[in-house]
Amino acid sequence: MHALKVTRAEDFPEWYQAVVREADLAELSPTRGCMIIKPWGMGIWERFVAEMDARIRAAGHDNYYFPMMIPLSFFAKEAEHVDGFAKEMAVVTHHRLKQIDGTLKPDPDAELTEPLILRPTSETIIGDAFSRWIKSYRDLPLKLNQWANVVRWEMRTRMFLRTAEFLWQEGHTAHADEADAMEETMWALEMYRSVVEDVMAIPVICGEKPENERFPGADRTYSIEAMMQDGKALQAGTSHYLGTHFAEAQNIRYQDKEGGQTLCHTTSWGTSTRLIGGMIMTHGDDDGLRTPPAMAPRQIVIVPMLRGKPEDAELKQYCADLVAELNKGWALGSPMRAYVDIKDARPADKRWDWVRRGAPLICEIGPRDAANGQVTFIKRNGLREGEKIKSHSVARADFVTQAPGLLETMQQELFAEAKARTESNIRDGFNTFADLERYYGTDDESAEFKGWARVHWSRPTGAALEEVGNRLKSLKLTIRNAPLKQPASFGACIFTGVPAVEEILIARAY
Numbered sequence: 328m329h330a331l332k333v334t335r336a337e338d339f340p341e342w343y344q345a346v347v348r349e350a351d352l353a354e355l356s357p358t359r360g361c362m363i364i365k366p367w368g369m370g371i372w373e374r375f376v377a378e379m380d381a382r383i384r385a386a387g388h389d390n391y392y393f394p395m396m397i398p399l400s401f402f403a404k405e406a407e408h409v410d411g412f413a414k415e416m417a418v419v420t421h422h423r424l425k426q427i428d429g430t431l432k433p434d435p436d437a438e439l440t441e442p443l444i445l446r447p448t449s450e451t452i453i454g455d456a457f458s459r460w461i462k463s464y465r466d467l468p469l470k471l472n473q474w475a476n477v478v479r480w481e482m483r484t485r486m487f488l489r490t491a492e493f494l495w496q497e498g499h500t501a502h503a504d505e506a507d508a509m510e511e512t513m514w515a516l517e518m519y520r521s522v523v524e525d526v527m528a529i530p531v532i533c534g535e536k537p538e539n540e541r542f543p544g545a546d547r548t549y550s551i552e553a554m555m556q557d558g559k560a561l562q563a564g565t566s567h568y569l570g571t572h573f574a575e576a577q578n579i580r581y582q583d584k585e586g587g588q589t590l591c592h593t594t595s596w597g598t599s600t601r602l603i604g605g606m607i608m609t610h611g612d613d614d615g616l617r618t619p620p621a622m623a624p625r626q627i628v629i630v631p632m633l634r635g636k637p638e639d640a641e642l643k644q645y646c647a648d649l650v651a652e653l654n655k656g657w658a659l660g661s662p663m664r665a666y667v668d669i670k671d672a673r674p675a676d677k678r679w680d681w682v683r684r685g686a687p688l689i690c691e692i693g694p695r696d697a698a699n700g701q702v703t704f705i706k707r708n709g710l711r712e713g714e715k716i717k718s719h720s721v722a723r724a725d726f727v728t729q730a731p732g733l734l735e736t737m738q739q740e741l742f743a744e745a746k747a748r749t750e751s752n753i754r755d756g757f758n759t760f761a762d763l764e765r766y767y768g769t770d771d772e773s774a775e776f777k778g779w780a781r782v783h784w785s786r787p788t789g790a791a792l793e794e795v796g797n798r799l800k801s802l803k804l805t806i807r808n809a810p811l812k813q814p815a816s817f818g819a820c821i822f823t824g825v826p827a828v829e830e831i832l833i834a835r836a837y
């Protein structure tokens with residue numbers, strides 16, 4: 328018996344929802360398409376924020392906050408950008424409600440002179456600020472970051488992966504020239520790779536998006552792509568070189584050293600709470616979530632075997648002293664995070680609660696452990712030996728000494744497991760589109776696991792690229808990116824038959 332009622336093999340989408348629910352990460356809210364993030368889910372996000380924010384600040388970016396409501400006219404300045412988000416925009420049209428025929432409705436006399444858009448992304452309003460703040464080459468580069476929420480009116484939602492409102496980070500920078508802006512774009516991409524791989528233990532492939540997958544208004548878009556356990560891809564972060572498009576639309580210019588007026592080159596880059604969904608689908612098992620130790624709000628959870636007897640006081644003290652001792656140690660670059668669960672519940676129920684949440688080390692300590700100076704624990708990523716729960720008992724002093732190494736090893740093991748799965752499920756050897764059709768075979772998303780395809784690509788544009796997109800769409804496939812690491816030579820493009828210039832990854836995706 329596993330801790331969840333549904334397994335990955337039986338129904339992967341339902342298993343995902345069960346993990347979100349049973350790990351107590353989030354729940355649906357009364358607002359359509361939105362979620363309530365609960366303490367364990369929020370704690371994971373806060374760990375991500377701390378790791379990412381430290382890197383962003385160290386690279387010279389300052390944190391700002393811009394209004395959530397953006398005038399419609401700001402989007403109208405950049406036609407390609409507004410077209411890319413128009414179907415997802417939520418619009419504020421009135422500033423007051425009124426009782427009309429016994430029902431609260433927008434007051435017809437309180438219609439806004441100009442509608443306001445609930446932030447889908449902030450290029451337009453930040454660009455407006457840049458146009459005021461940047462006057463001279465001495466003001467460049469200007470590098471800022473924002474931690475905020477955004478609204479994109481999704482029709483089909485899934486908690487963490489795709490919700491109408493979500494939390495995210497967005498960086499925005501302005502530079503004197505393309506070379507400096509491209510250096511920033513690639514720095515952000517590498518920063519994302521580092522956090523997602525080193526902290527979340529999710530292996531990714533860095534690469535450039537094709538023309539039809541670029542961020543609206545961008546010259547170039549780069550992404551990190553991660554493979555989930557069902558073989559689908561998750562876009563885990565993007566970094567965009569915006570050229571001078573937004574600068575021209577919003578008059579972001581600087582006086583150069585010769586006294587002339589020159590357009591700035593801008594960038595933007597972002598990640599969001601969908602990474603928590605990616606972490607679930609990368610590391611979860613049939614008992615729930617396996618939280619990488621670097622991301623766990625509580626890395627070591629102590630469950631005292633309380634029995635409502637006088638000796639419980641001594642057991643509680645033993646556990647409290649153990650936690651205090653553990654919290655003096657360091658693992659994975661931070662003080663360890665240990666916790667005693669003394670809530671009034673059966674010890675077995677509490678153990679399974681922490682198993683489902685994925686706490687890396689779970690200690691069950693009874694009066695005998697306390698009397699003998701021992702610690703009995705289970706490793707979340709080595710929970711079972713066959714169908715039996717595998718536990719370990721060591722002297723208390725040894726556990727305190729070994730805990731940092733146990734956490735660091737678990738972090739490495741989770742990454743290595745996911746890395747091996749990714750590398751073994753990227754297939755090449757496709758010479759024609761017919762080969763691709765035969766391999767994927769159906770547009771049924773619940774079909775047999777297939778993983779990703781790596782194919783030769785001639786980088787078609789315009790109508791030819793649109794035709795490629797339609798052919799892939801018939802199989803519910805998309806181009807993920809062209810990996811930065813490329814072979815020395817290429818065959819013919821499987822779509823056009825002409826000599827290829829790179830290889831691309833193709834997959835079904837979230």
